[in-house]
Amino acid sequence: MPRKSFPLSEVYRLLEPGPVVMLTTARGGRANVMTQSWHTMIDFEPPIVGCIVSNRGYSFNILKSTRECVISIPTVELARKVVGCGNTSGRSVDKFKKFHLTPAAASCVGAPLIAECYANLECKVIDASMAARYNLFILEVLKAWIDPSRKHPRTIHHLGRGYFMVAGRVIKLPSKMK
């Protein structure tokens, strides 16, 4: 999928609507990917993101030690792969291979982009002090990529137990909010 640099100042517009994301990590030449929806913007610029990564999952220790990841945003066409990645563990499965996802080299971090995702955010961990208590990692987005051809990406939003809301119509209201 085509990939273009995306302004860091606009990254909040990708995450604020609350899409399911995929978080990639890599260590020792082996990449992993997990599915998650527990993230929030914390600041606009540089974009700071809070991300919950369970300490029961395979990604937790990799993220803690490498302090790098990529947040990839999938659209509804990838829903089955997204669920597949959420239902398996990187401990026993090479998820990129199993779910036919294509890793692509990032520019600032060792974790890979996911070529099939419409947006990819290269991140470093800037604060892991809340990881022990809340599984909370504070990330800074260093570099953002987007597929410029996707004008209205159909992101998916997890409603629990296999149900997903697919991004619907867009409305515009007069607002001073950023």
Place this chain on the structure above:
Amino acid sequence: MPRKSFPLSEVYRLLEPGPVVMLTTARGGRANVMTQSWHTMIDFEPPIVGCIVSNRGYSFNILKSTRECVISIPTVELARKVVGCGNTSGRSVDKFKKFHLTPAAASCVGAPLIAECYANLECKVIDASMAARYNLFILEVLKAWIDPSRKHPRTIHHLGRGYFMVAGRVIKLPSKMK
């Protein structure tokens, strides 16, 4: 709007899809409400939520001192009021009055529910230690309410600069994910 107790174990299903929420606070007999989208689930049960409340806003000090709030989830019918609350400050405006929102007594906290919202979550601050650095408050949901008549609530999801995505169709996939 009718209101029914909602199981705490299911609260994540309301917040995980990333809706715009309204956060109410109260102090000295005066209630306030702010609009925000920067929140994340942190744990399932009891439901723990991370919430970013800017230290430039009127709610910050009230939340910090009272350690109580309500997270109310509006649907698209309320979009203009939601934007109105996001574009004004409680310092100078009684937003409940100005935007014709109806405060309703909560059962566990001093902050009010918003009667027009389809879901209301009564919360206490359990950790404000990241408020100074990240504007991050860790909340525990004590009590949840929902309008049982709303089977497919059209929540709104902020895309920035006055654009909102309205919750679209729902799909179901086989999944072991909670």
